Amino acid sequence: MSDPTTGEGSAAPRPGDGTRAVRAGLPEPAKYEPTLPGPVFAAHFHLPGDPTGPYTYGRDENPTWTLLEQAIGELEAPEQDGVETLVFASGMAAVSAVLFSQLGAGDVAVLPDDGYQALPLARAQLETYGIEVRTAPTGGDAQLDVLDGAKLLWIETPSNPGLDVCDIRRLAEEAHARGALVAVDNTLATPLGQRPLELGADFAVASGTKQLTGHGDVLLGYVTGRDATAMAAVRRWRKITGAIPGPMEAWLAHRSIATLQLRVDRQNATALTLARALRERSEVTGLRYPGLPDDPSYAVASRQMRRFGCVVSFTLPTRARAERFLDALRLVDGATSFGGVRSTAERRGRWGGDAVPEGFIRFSVGAEDADDLVADVLHALDTSAD
Numbered sequence: 125m126s127d128p129t130t131g132e133g134s135a136a137p138r139p140g141d142g143t144r145a146v147r148a149g150l151p152e153p154a155k156y157e158p159t160l161p162g163p164v165f166a167a168h169f170h171l172p173g174d175p176t177g178p179y180t181y182g183r184d185e186n187p188t189w190t191l192l193e194q195a196i197g198e199l200e201a202p203e204q205d206g207v208e209t210l211v212f213a214s215g216m217a218a219v220s221a222v223l224f225s226q227l228g229a230g231d232v233a234v235l236p237d238d239g240y241q242a243l244p245l246a247r248a249q250l251e252t253y254g255i256e257v258r259t260a261p262t263g264g265d266a267q268l269d270v271l272d273g274a275k276l277l278w279i280e281t282p283s284n285p286g287l288d289v290c291d292i293r294r295l296a297e298e299a300h301a302r303g304a305l306v307a308v309d310n311t312l313a314t315p316l317g318q319r320p321l322e323l324g325a326d327f328a329v330a331s332g333t334k335q336l337t338g339h340g341d342v343l344l345g346y347v348t349g350r351d352a353t354a355m356a357a358v359r360r361w362r363k364i365t366g367a368i369p370g371p372m373e374a375w376l377a378h379r380s381i382a383t384l385q386l387r388v389d390r391q392n393a394t395a396l397t398l399a400r401a402l403r404e405r406s407e408v409t410g411l412r413y414p415g416l417p418d419d420p421s422y423a424v425a426s427r428q429m430r431r432f433g434c435v436v437s438f439t440l441p442t443r444a445r446a447e448r449f450l451d452a453l454r455l456v457d458g459a460t461s462f463g464g465v466r467s468t469a470e471r472r473g474r475w476g477g478d479a480v481p482e483g484f485i486r487f488s489v490g491a492e493d494a495d496d497l498v499a500d501v502l503h504a505l506d507t508s509a510d
């Protein structure tokens with residue numbers, strides 16, 4: 125029989141994203157076995173004699189991770205051989221694993237200055253180890269200007285929360301020409317929205333806490349990479365820090381990936397609808413959604429992204445107006461994070477870490493009916509007016 129996830133063994137066209145998502149990482153069917161084996165709870169595995177793998181100790185490997193890593197790898201890099209995926213306890217565990225395993229004293233790293241708000245903390249930590257960190261904005265491929273001599277270029281596109289986009293292929297080509305490795309934070313896009321390794325990156329790194337798992341109940345991270353030596357260092361870092369996901373979280377994540385395409389398509393379509401509705405409102409400024417044809421990022425985004433994400437950002441005139449707006453929403457939870465099936469929104473300035481106006485809202489669109497959600501937002505805009 126042909127393999128339905130790769131199309132190998134037949135002349136059938138490569139299956140679509142929904143087909144690949146529901147089958148990603150599943151073991152060969154075996155009589156009386158479940159389709160997706162349950163979580164394996166094991167601190168250690170029976171291991172008489174020489175301690176050879178695949179499963180020795182629960183901090184190093186776990187069969188539930190193995191299936192999840194296979195699933196994520198199939199989505200991040202479907203056509204690429206020799207690619208490896210490692211799962212982590214959280215997105216930051218994965219981010220740190222790449223930064224701290226690839227860089228040492230005297231190295232130079234280039235980071236975005238408008239990325240996820242824990243990146244400055246990572247930057248400060250890198251600097252204590254004698255690593256020089258340069259930063260530049262995501263938009264306009266500005267990181268190119270500070271790339272000379274760098275060992276690692278870190279890209280976050282679309283950026284969180286500003287939703288700027290940079291050209292991964294162009295930056296990766298330039299970085300490689302100057303001898304730097306390239307990591308792309310693929311959290312916001314998900315592997316169904318963008319495949320950084322195909323665009324030339326060495327690592328795709330993400331928080332699986334967001335749309336990848338999509339139910340707001342799991343913390344997870346992963347690194348997918350093509351370079352065996354670099355990935356061995358990432359694996360070693362996971363072993364040293366022990367930043368591993370629990371088997372239950374790994375299994376929940378794998379279970380959730382089956383609906384990834386359904387959720388992403390629904391949520392992202394509604395995000396576009398919401399962005400269009402917000403564009404008509406005079407009190408809304410700074411509206412950003414990379415899938416909106418008049419967004420400053422649209423040209424680059426539509427070249428490298430297959431889906432544009434479920435996050436819309438915009439600014440209301442004042443902090444008080446933004447707070448009243450959030451309070452008036454009935455279908456949207458006031459919460460941080462994004463990507464879940466239940467819409468969430470927050471005034472991003474409340475954390476103090478992002479360079480955004482006081483009235484800046486990061487809105488994560490869930491799987492509610494688009495009409496209901498847009499009506500709720502418009503009602504909240506009306507009732508929060510001065």
Ligand SMILES: Cc1ncc(COP(=O)(O)O)c(C=O)c1O
Pocket residue numbers: 214215216217219240280284309311312330331332333343344345461
């Ligand atoms: C772009 C991005 N990268 C990484 C992270 C960190 O992920 P986690 O919260 O799973 O550690 C986040 C979290 O919001 C994020 O938005």
